[in-house]
Amino acid sequence: MVKAEERDILVEIRDLCVRYQTRLGPVSAVEDVSFDIYQGEILGLVGESGCGKSTLGKALMRLLPPTTSIQGRVLFDGEDVLEFDEDQLRDFRGRAISMIFQDPMTSLNPVQKIDEHLVEAIQVHEPETEKHPALERIHTLVERLGIQKERISDYPHQLSGGMRQRIMIGLGLVLNPSLIIADEATTSLDVIVEAKLLDQLREILDEFGVSILVITHNIALVAELADRLAVMYAGCLAELGSIYEIFDKPLHPYTRGLLRSVPSIELDEREELYKMPGEPPNLTYPPSGCRFHPRCPEAMPICSRLAPTLQEVKSDQMVNCWLYQDHPEKKAPTIKVKS
Numbered sequence: 001m002v003k004a005e006e007r008d009i010l011v012e013i014r015d016l017c018v019r020y021q022t023r024l025g026p027v028s029a030v031e032d033v034s035f036d037i038y039q040g041e042i043l044g045l046v047g048e049s050g051c052g053k054s055t056l057g058k059a060l061m062r063l064l065p066p067t068t069s070i071q072g073r074v075l076f077d078g079e080d081v082l083e084f085d086e087d088q089l090r091d092f093r094g095r096a097i098s099m100i101f102q103d104p105m106t107s108l109n110p111v112q113k114i115d116e117h118l119v120e121a122i123q124v125h126e127p128e129t130e131k132h133p134a135l136e137r138i139h140t141l142v143e144r145l146g147i148q149k150e151r152i153s154d155y156p157h158q159l160s161g162g163m164r165q166r167i168m169i170g171l172g173l174v175l176n177p178s179l180i181i182a183d184e185a186t187t188s189l190d191v192i193v194e195a196k197l198l199d200q201l202r203e204i205l206d207e208f209g210v211s212i213l214v215i216t217h218n219i220a221l222v223a224e225l226a227d228r229l230a231v232m233y234a235g236c237l238a239e240l241g242s243i244y245e246i247f248d249k250p251l252h253p254y255t256r257g258l259l260r261s262v263p264s265i266e267l268d269e270r271e272e273l274y275k276m277p278g279e280p281p282n283l284t285y286p287p288s289g290c291r292f293h294p295r296c297p298e299a300m301p302i303c304s305r306l307a308p309t310l311q312e313v314k315s316d317q318m319v320n321c322w323l324y325q326d327h328p329e330k331k332a333p334t335i336k337v338k339s
């Protein structure tokens, strides 16, 4: 496998902060996140529910509610998506980047035949493409995805869940984007259909040379599919690196807990599955310092005072944790309060 640093960068995300405005105050859903997405890679994004995975994905496409505050930079082929006006955004979505969601029925039009929908998707971005060549392109693509071309003159409700999900993937690929964001895109399928679809997806992605950000709760799935893994906790990036390095030796205490809580075929039936203590924080009032400190078995005094930053600890592995960083305060004595 090509080492991450030797690959071409497609997206550079720098100091990204996303805050939703709510009646109770701002929700800090993404906090100071920086990482790159490489050309042609599959990057998995995992973390507990509510940690900001979908928010991060939507921020890359600028699909967030208008009152949301987004700061930082999202450089796509060197251009900052956060600076795009509406016309640039319309052109950018679909052509350069597309998103596949969990429920295809929310993206497909129930009263429009699938082929009409796909032709329309092409012609919005490529008005010069006529209906016939657009249809030919769609037929080649859906057959590649394992669907007979005749089936796409059906309405969405006439297809099975697995077929609809394939159509969604087709919709994501039809404009030849450089990046696809798949947000829990195969979660609703049964495991056998999911495994088959993922195998096909991997082949197609290799063929198209497209990068994909796979957002999922399913760690086993990313282990199968992804080249690299990004682990999020409470809006922050905890760890980032090659799948091999992270599964072999997770460095961040949260990643270690997350991996221990995944059922393994080697697990003795009498062994109980690890359950991480505590609950993820409310992001309206996130903990000070490292956001994981109230749950961390290795927390030090500095952890509740200062937030660490994501730093390269070894080749292909970056970690956001004081265990791997020096700071004068790390040597500060713990003040014991007399009870």
Ligand SMILES: Nc1ncnc2c1ncn2[C@@H]1O[C@H](COP(=O)(O)OP(=O)(O)OP(=O)(O)O)[C@@H](O)[C@H]1O
Pocket: 020, 021, 022, 027, 029, 047, 048, 049, 050, 051, 052, 053, 054, 055, 056, 065, 217, 283
């Ligand atoms: N539109 C919104 N307005 C206010 N808060 C929101 C909004 N959408 C998400 N949030 C909050 O932002 C935080 C991150 O949510 P997000 O949906 O990005 O998490 P997630 O990791 O995708 O979770 P899941 O795995 O359940 O899909 C959560 O605290 C959530 O409650």
Ligand code: SF4
Pocket: 252, 253, 254, 290, 291, 292, 293, 294, 296, 297, 298, 299, 300, 303, 308, 320, 321, 322, 323
């Ligand atoms: S910075 Fe401290 S609290 Fe946070 S994960 Fe590392 S050791 Fe735990």
Ligand SMILES: [Mg+2]
Pocket: 053, 054, 055, 183
């Ligand atoms: Mg989500």
